[in-house]
Amino acid sequence: MTLIHPVIMCGGSGTRLWPRSRKTMPKPFLPLVGEQTLFEETIARASDPAQFAASTVVTGAAHLPHVEAQLGDAEASIIVEPEAKNTAAAIALAALRLPEDAVMLVCPSDHHIADVAAFQAAAQAAAKLAREDRMVAFGITPTHPETGYGYILQGDPLEGGFAVERFVEKPDLERATEFLAHGGYSWNGGIFAFRAGAFVSELEAHRPDLAAAVRAAVEQGSEEGARFHPAPEPFAQVQSESVDYAVMEETSRAAMVPVSMGWSDIGGWPALRDARAGDDNGNRVNGNAELVDCRNVLVDSDGPRVSAIGLEDVAIVVDGDEVLVTSMDGAQKVGKLSGAARQ
Amino acid sequence: MTLIHPVIMCGGSGTRLWPRSRKTMPKPFLPLVGEQTLFEETIARASDPAQFAASTVVTGAAHLPHVEAQLGDAEASIIVEPEAKNTAAAIALAALRLPEDAVMLVCPSDHHIADVAAFQAAAQAAAKLAREDRMVAFGITPTHPETGYGYILQGDPLEGGFAVERFVEKPDLERATEFLAHGGYSWNGGIFAFRAGAFVSELEAHRPDLAAAVRAAVEQGSEEGARFHPAPEPFAQVQSESVDYAVMEETSRAAMVPVSMGWSDIGGWPALRDARAGDDNGNRVNGNAELVDCRNVLVDSDGPRVSAIGLEDVAIVVDGDEVLVTSMDGAQKVGKLSGAARQ
Numbered sequence: 001m002t003l004i005h006p007v008i009m010c011g012g013s014g015t016r017l018w019p020r021s022r023k024t025m026p027k028p029f030l031p032l033v034g035e036q037t038l039f040e041e042t043i044a045r046a047s048d049p050a051q052f053a054a055s056t057v058v059t060g061a062a063h064l065p066h067v068e069a070q071l072g073d074a075e076a077s078i079i080v081e082p083e084a085k086n087t088a089a090a091i092a093l094a095a096l097r098l099p100e101d102a103v104m105l106v107c108p109s110d111h112h113i114a115d116v117a118a119f120q121a122a123a124q125a126a127a128k129l130a131r132e133d134r135m136v137a138f139g140i141t142p143t144h145p146e147t148g149y150g151y152i153l154q155g156d157p158l159e160g161g162f163a164v165e166r167f168v169e170k171p172d173l174e175r176a177t178e179f180l181a182h183g184g185y186s187w188n189g190g191i192f193a194f195r196a197g198a199f200v201s202e203l204e205a206h207r208p209d210l211a212a213a214v215r216a217a218v219e220q221g222s223e224e225g226a227r228f229h230p231a232p233e234p235f236a237q238v239q240s241e242s243v244d245y246a247v248m249e250e251t252s253r254a255a256m257v258p259v260s261m262g263w264s265d266i267g268g269w270p271a272l273r274d275a276r277a278g279d280d281n282g283n284r285v286n287g288n289a290e291l292v293d294c295r296n297v298l299v300d301s302d303g304p305r306v307s308a309i310g311l312e313d314v315a316i317v318v319d320g321d322e323v324l325v326t327s328m329d330g331a332q333k334v335g336k337l338s339g340a341a342r343q
Numbered sequence: 344m345t346l347i348h349p350v351i352m353c354g355g356s357g358t359r360l361w362p363r364s365r366k367t368m369p370k371p372f373l374p375l376v377g378e379q380t381l382f383e384e385t386i387a388r389a390s391d392p393a394q395f396a397a398s399t400v401v402t403g404a405a406h407l408p409h410v411e412a413q414l415g416d417a418e419a420s421i422i423v424e425p426e427a428k429n430t431a432a433a434i435a436l437a438a439l440r441l442p443e444d445a446v447m448l449v450c451p452s453d454h455h456i457a458d459v460a461a462f463q464a465a466a467q468a469a470a471k472l473a474r475e476d477r478m479v480a481f482g483i484t485p486t487h488p489e490t491g492y493g494y495i496l497q498g499d500p501l502e503g504g505f506a507v508e509r510f511v512e513k514p515d516l517e518r519a520t521e522f523l524a525h526g527g528y529s530w531n532g533g534i535f536a537f538r539a540g541a542f543v544s545e546l547e548a549h550r551p552d553l554a555a556a557v558r559a560a561v562e563q564g565s566e567e568g569a570r571f572h573p574a575p576e577p578f579a580q581v582q583s584e585s586v587d588y589a590v591m592e593e594t595s596r597a598a599m600v601p602v603s604m605g606w607s608d609i610g611g612w613p614a615l616r617d618a619r620a621g622d623d624n625g626n627r628v629n630g631n632a633e634l635v636d637c638r639n640v641l642v643d644s645d646g647p648r649v650s651a652i653g654l655e656d657v658a659i660v661v662d663g664d665e666v667l668v669t670s671m672d673g674a675q676k677v678g679k680l681s682g683a684a685r686q
Contacts, residue, residue, distance in 0.1 A: 019650075290680055290681055290682065292673065292676055292679075292680065293673055293676070301666070303664065304661075304663075304664045304665060304666050305664060305665055305666065305682060306666045306667075306668065307362075307665065307666070307667045307668070307669075307677075307680045307682050307683075308667075308668045308669065309667075309668075309669035309670060309673035309674065309676050309677065309680070310669060310670030310672055310673025310674075310676075311657070311668060311669075311670055311673075314654070314668070316666070316668050318647075318666055320647075321646065321647045321648060322647060322648055322650065323644070323647050323648065323649045323650070323659070323661055323666060324649075324650045324651075324652075325649065325650070325651045325652075325654060325657070325659050325668055326650075326651065326652035326653060326654075327652060327653030327654060329653055330635065330636055330652035330653025330654075331652065331653075333635055333636070333652050333653075334650075334652065336635075337633055337635065337650045337652070338633055339633065339648060339650050340650075
């Protein structure tokens, strides 16, 4: 069995988990669900040497200290992007640094996956399709009509998966509900498998300028121990585009592997609550707290004791000099708070 | 016009406003409603020298530093109780220290009264009845069927008030609703007017042992500047009983003065919310806070910023290393929290 090359995408920060997630200590590097950080979980679930080669981490200078501290003893190459240019460029950097026949498994570093065995089985199925030069997306079996994700409609069956009939933008609730009733729709979780050379060929076919600029940045780049620095000037010319637009929606070779693996993008406080194990009343407590007559309440305190009475579906987060109290429905507005905006 | 002698009752602590109110800094000494503390408000509203003599403050050793600090330049005698023995004994101490013909106005130190002019007018009406040796209670005109207070049913009219038909213990909601529909029922707010000598006579008639023990404590007590220390040994023999039981429900001379004065005993976080001025959405914010989609929310922070989204009828209190988040309905359980119990 050929080894799979994990490519860990470690960019962006986001404000939806403010005030716990901050610019200086963003989401991937926080122990949000269990003892490990989301980044450490991501590295660990693709670390079995019988299945996986050493990881390639694509990140920016701001996150580099966190990446290196949390990699610990794990063997990894690190590509330090001169600036953030979205996922098509980030994946292309890794593809051009790996052997042409390496099968890449592109993994965001800020997701939680409860069922690691299911993840690994899907990775093997996706790798098999990728070796046939398929552009493969994980299709997460939906558990509810989520409006925050794009969807993938499956087409003809392939060995271990399906061709992609089409990708669908984030739907409204009515359409999401129809998708679940219809069947065959999966969430696009941003996890992909490609043969490196095949990815570069597809990118060159559909986004030749983008591919050429990334190639120049790699050719003129410099190594520094385990770090690789693409050249800033050619990289500055790279178009900022998602891999979904630049490749997945353009290629005729898109495939998907359906998987149900307890996946969450931890896209806000309600998602974090749901990813944590609750007590008999559905409450999730991290830190010093006393809850009375509460249901489905999330408490996350970095120190002060939180006493809560008579609440339902509320998140209470204490972080340094910030206290957030939000209804689960209201949590989508966390990013617009002045505290989150000015952090 | 004879001057009224304010008697400010400054005992007890209570846990219903935890964590803001603590054993070491209890409710009367906190600026809960406005800039002034409740104790300062109490002193100030009975300080007009055209109407009031110097105050007598009855308190315990634990509260003495707060009392003396917050009296500032106000002239006052302080009676330092050797131990807390409830209101009958506390009032008796003051009555025995004042001239027999002094008209006492007994005022708890932890209430808020929005309409000071109405308070003073009622004080004058009560004083007039007290000079005729009536035992006079303020009867607060009820604004809702509150189950947390005792009620007073008025009887025959007197000049400036009414005789008391009867005192009623805290009712359940059904009875409280009946009281409001019936009319003639007022809340017993614990504010009383007595001629000092008349109060002592009534106490001697109905609780002779209690009266004798307090008299012995006063006779054997010692002065220390503005402070008077009743003798601890006789005071230890005093029965702990409320003035309501020991005198008001026993006497044939009970009277009441109806008054509507924006009164609140600030008996918990909902009462404090209602006593504060709200914004257009009914929110009350004290401290650094940002509220989004909130209604009738109370925020009280001693430092950290509080960000709240999508909440209704919730209190959020930050005090040092304690954060309390409670529904208004749940706030009655605040005193039972382990933080409040172990403070």
